[in-house]
Amino acid sequence: MKYTRLGSSELVVSEIAFGGMSLQKDTATKLLQKAFDEGITLFDTADIYDQGENERLMGEALKDHRKEIVLATKVGNQERADGKGWDWNPTKGYILTSVEKSLKRLQTDYLDLYQLHGGTMDDPMDETIEAFELLKEQGKIRAYGISSIRPNVIEQYVNRSNIASVMMQYNLLDRRPEETCLELLHQHGISVLARGSVAKGLLAGKPADTYLNYTAEEVRAAAEAVQALSTNERNPAATAIRYALYPPAVAAAVVGVRTAEQLQDALRAGDASLGAEEYAELGAVLAANNYQEHRISAS
Template identity: 65%
Template sequence: MNYLPLGQSDLIVSEISMGCMSLGDDPNQNASLLRHAFDNGITLFDTADLYDQGQNERMVGQAFAGMRQQVILATKVGNRWRPDGSGWDWNPTKAYILQAVEESLKRLQTDYIDLYQLHGGTLDDPIDETIEAFEQLKREGKIREYGISSIRPNVIREWIARSNIVSVMMQYSLLDRRPEETSLDLLHEHKVSVLARGSLAKGLLANKPAKSYLNYTTDEVRQAADAIKAASTTAASTAAVSTVAVSTNRSPVATAIRYVLHHPAVASAVVGVRTQEQLTDVVLSQTSLALTEQEWQQLANALPANQYDQHR
């Protein structure tokens, strides 16, 4: 496993990390899965106060009780559950963030959060006030660093200009190349790391039956999946005659992950895992061959790149 810094911070994260939103309802099974991920080199675990009304944070905290300093815990704030549980409302105010962090700390069984992220964001937010909240929490030692989780280029630009974020979590895959238009290069230029979620495109790039995705038709999704499989087969045959000490079996999962890790802005691919079988596939990806520039370009040429049509 490779480990990279988040932005210019001292947070060092595994290049493949675990998105905990996909966890099931069994705390014991989840704890086993999370600990197995850690035992295989994964150090960054991402959750949010929104997931399962805080239960997801609670399970992550329980899984790593007694070994807190060995893992990087990331969580998110900004979506406030209504008292009756009927849904949630957007609340990026300073007062709410300072209140919400205390609840997340309790659920995670810790006195600090490694990476605290705004779970969304719009240009209508009180951005400077939100930044003040994060900066205050850093001074108080309740968080080590902060970032945002956003796919909106206009919001990302504002946060780059006005804050000290170390990361932006965004959806990015062969079937969602919108970040390639401007965001990846801009973030790399400003030394802000990307946490790429959705690299498997809901499993469509890893053997799930093809169906439409974003602006791509079912046939186009199948075309992208076939390109991933072809790149995996080529890697296996190339590695078989190589002296490089890496796996000769770059699976479709590994190839899809390697696609997003190719850009230097991306520090980690955040992969959702629910079962031991899925975790095994993800863990094997860490020893797979990186994509060559030619391989990456061949994959990129499989479909026309999509672009943002809003929030530009």
């Protein structure tokens, strides 16, 4: 397992991160412990996952390793009073209230990485940033970032805040970040946390289906290219994950783990590598897609 610094923060993270969104109560502790034992140190969750139960599972399973891990969660989605859905709330007051609940569920007195779970151009961004900066001053968080696929929102945070990271979807079937975001973030020393690296399993053995602007036939071609470059040591899932890890801006791939098999694929990726020629070969299979909305105005 390789490790790298997250942006300009003091955090050092494993390049394979454990994405906890789909954790199940009966297997969570075993999977999280195995991940830790194998060298994964970045564990990601969110207050919205299973109405906070996901944070509770992760906090209980990892409490004995608290000082040895990088614990990340997210904020910004407020559950409605009737429990039927969520509303977007990036206000300072909501963030300062929510962090206390996440800390309690995660059984810790600080978060390593606190991330805004989305973002729009209509948000009170200065207020949002002020909340994160205050939490840093109070020692309740060590660093903060955003989880967003919107280039115009990302640009605003690059220019107006001290974010350490941006979590965004990036894979062979979603190369939109390559147009502007990856280079922009790399130039400013902000790390990317790549999610969705196996494209819902379409790059790792699931039957071909449409994905974003690609037809099922195009998805099949991409999956076959991944398969062709895979080996006994680097299976298709690991190859797809390594593709997402290749750009220098990407510090870690946040791999969703629900089963032991998925964890093993993630660990295989951590032990593998992907060469420049292989990365280029995969990228040549399909024309890269671009964002159609939320574009940076100067691009």
